[in-house]
Amino acid sequence: MEKESEQEKPEGGSSRKSPFSLFMNQLQGKKSSEKEGKSQSSLVSRLFKGSKPNPPKTDLKKEASELETTDSQPDNEMETEAGIKTQTETSSKTPTTSETDLGSNTAKIEQFLQKMGKKPNSRSIDLNNCGLTSTDIAELVALLPLLPDLEELDVSWNDLIGGALRPIMLQIHHISKLKILRLNNCRLTTDDVLALGEALKTTPDLEELNLSWNSNVGGNLRQIMQGMQEGSKVQILKFMDCDLTAEDAASIGQVLPLMQNLEVFDLSINRNIGCSLASIMQGLKNTPNLKVLKLHTCGLTRDSIQIVGAAFGYLPELRKLDLSGNKEAGGGFKDAAAHLAHLKQLQALDLHQCSLSEEDIASLTQVIPLLSSLQELDLSANKNVGGSSENLLSRLRFLPELATLVMHGCALGKDAFTALAEASMYLPALKILDLSWNKYVGGNLNLLLETLKLSAALQVLRLRSCSLVTEDMALLASVIQTGYLSKLQQLDLSYNDNISDEGWATFCQNVPFLKELTLLDISLRPANFRECGPWFGHLLNSLTKLPMLSELGIRRWRIPVPQEEDLEYFNRNHKRSIHFDYGGFQ
Template sequence: MEETDDIKSCQDKHKENTPKSSPFDFVIKQFQGKRSSSGKRKEQPSAIKEFFRGFDFGKSEGKDRREIEKTEINNSGDDDQSEKQDLSAEDEPPRLVSEEESPSGKERFNQFMEKLGKKPNTKNLDLNNCALSAADVIELASLLPFLPELEEISLSWNGCVGGTLKSLTVQLHHVNLLKVLRLNNCRLTAEDVTSLGEAFEVVPQLEELDLSWNSSVGGKLSLLTKKLQKGCKLKLLKITDCNLMAKDGESLAEILNAIPNLEVLDLSINKHIGSSMKVIAQDLKNVPGLKELNLHMCGLKQDSLQGLDTALQHLAELRKLDISGNKEIGGGFKDATVHLASLKNLEVLDLHQCCVTEEDMTVLSQVIPLLSSLQKLNLSSNKNVGVSSYPLLGRLRFLPKLKSVAISNCGLGEESFSSLAEAALHLPELEILDLSWNKCVGGNLKLLWEALKLATEIQVLRLSSCNLVAEDLALLTLLMQDGHLARLRKLDLSYNNNVSDEGWAVFCQGLAVFKELSELDISLRPSSCRDCGMWFSELLAALTKLPALAELGMQRWVLSESQRKRLENFNEDNKRNIRFDC
């Protein structure tokens, strides 16, 4: 009874702290709470002791008091032991995952590709434009040991690759079957170029290397080339727009004898390398199997063109020669075409924007018709092509394999256009014809009537800014209605502001017969705008009958609110891309 009274007294004493529960409930809850929280376990025994010491057990017998204290100590000891075990468990390092439980290399690779939204492919790793982070590159490097069959790696258009490439190259020995490495626009650094050069020793099967659009490569190409091993299997080397300097050209020339299997060399858009082109040309004899040489906008001059022509005698396998965009070579062809005519396998010749002179045209008129395998010829943006008294265009009839002829912005006159029309009668395989920016075509398209009837393979016809009139559009429509131009896929009629509304109406009424058409452009010049009210309905009706049409350009045509809405709805309903001004 006394003990009960003491407890009751104590209960009253602590009533403020436990308004709705008994003191023992409070103790138990506190005790249980402490045990469930590992962060406060060290305080549990002392807190419990202090709480029980607040009660007056003095009136109880000594034995009872000792038993209570003994029980308390035992309980505390048990709790301390439990706590030690819990804390010991916390201090232990995490249990190592067994090999059976850890994800395999293949699973990790699949997870990595899934994270980037790509399908896993253990032979072709295509991560172009995937917004890779530096951490992604490092993770990818750790996965290479699990991809022994890998043959292609494409990391182009991922800026974060720059500065982290070494983490990848040190693992390339695991993928010694690698044949293709593409690193376009990766912001490569000098260190990256060095580490890449060091990796050449461990990827002996490498055949294609593309470093284009990495400006920091300029001035540092020797860090790469000096590591190339003699007898390297490299077949393709692209270093487009890398800010290459003259010394880079010299470094490249020095290692051409180490890569005898080279088939494609692209140095385009490196305007400072032209001064070393004579040196490069001298060593091109070491790559006799070269099939493609791209030197677009390389700052070539007349003397470098002459050196290049000398090298052509060693390049009998050449299929493509692009020396376009080198304005300073104009006037140099008269002394640099001795060996050009010997390229019997040449299929592509690109001379656009080379400022060829009338004297050049004299030579080219004699040489180009001798290139019996020629399939693509681009003479665009050379004004003297159209005014030359030497009939180069008329002599294209001797090139029956021609598939693409680009004579855009060549200042054609009616005489030269007529010569082209006659030559086109002998080009049965013609697929692409670009006559844009030649004003004489307008009103004279009828000269091409017979040629276009025979051009059963033609797929692309570009007549932008040709001063076309309604009669010309009616001619095209009539050809289609008669079953010609059946394979036409792309038709460019833009910037022909002289076509009347009646002409556009007739064209739109017959547009539905262009069944294979996928792209059409009827936009006006940027400086003008017109209402398309009277033929808009005809256009929209025709579009519904052209399932292949994916793109339609009609910019600068003024649309009413209802017309714009109808086009927007058509775009949405038919998944088309009609470009018009809002």
């Protein structure tokens, strides 16, 4: 996102000057204040490593004329050189007042950033989650005029500075090269928001604006959007959880035609705009470069989904579409799904928790095979997927690039799970498979046997609360032992309380074959507590053979005191850093 500035200031800072340069300055009658200004700029540049010097331009005709003049007067030249030598020696010993002041200012900048645990950078100030106070903001305000080349300013997740940001907004004109401004969760006040709207008029190069998790943005967005000018360079615009109103939605729609460079647009968790999307979608028709559209939990209804779908034909570059968390959208995909076919470049589709109806699923069944670029698909928490989705899931075989498939809580039945298992064998790029909260998987994991063998790229396998039984663990252990899951990094087997001690023992004896495993979770359900069996000794022995493991979830297992002590001292004895999540077992 960051681009190097097209023109940067020449490096200077030394008071020693060439005789010829000083002679020219004397002939031209230049003021010493101009030199001090250049010296100040160069010293700021030297403090940081963000800029490269460019040589100053020379007036060749004027220089040639002055050379002719000096050649005709050798006696004067000798006198001038003597004077220059004395002046140079004196200036090399005594720094100017401006240089002394600037040295103090640059020291203040460096000291402030070091106090925040940051390294000096002339183009980026990242104070995200630094616990800033209003006093810190006042100090930052005083330093901003000394950073004219600043391109990124991030003071997000500092919720104590709300109401103190207006002075920063008033200083924005000093950093007209600003490209990235992030003010997430700063508790912006109405006064802050109004000042921001005015400040944006002085940032013609702004490429990213993120005001997420600031509730006072809602109802005041019109003032902010007025700062967007014709030919806006903004590429990323995020207003997550800002309590946006229907009036805010209208304001966005009016300004979007000015933002033809927009690539990422996120309005998630604004529940009151679902019935006011017509203006926004009309505006998005003028953003042909849009690549990411997120409308998660925006109160979309059946009618809203149809309005969104009608805009897809104008978004040929869309890569990621998130319509999840809109529980009232069920039934709207019956007609809108057909418009998905326009999104030839779509790589990620998130429809989890959308209350998909049987008609929606039937429509998606026709469209899914046409999305050949799809890499991520999330259909989770849609109960009808499990009851009537055998045709839909069988079509997944036409998505050769699919790397992430998330279907937790889909109430998969026999036909649907069988169709999924058969289709998954044709997904060579699969890296993440999440089938959690589907009870039918338990006792039927053998249906996925060929998938587990053929998915050489699989890195994440989540089978949480799948009612797994001892036979499933024996099957999984056999697959692991033969090396088919050698790339696995995360394995979630939690909330499967029906597995016997023998099943856990078989698994724990074979888990060391997963050399790249970083996370393993075998926790029990919140309401269940259970004594560890002899298998726990096998697990402890396996820890020494899992070099990458950093997280072990064993919540609600009652661990014998000696073995609990072994866990406590494991990291120290083996110089490892494993987080043992076993709280709540008492």
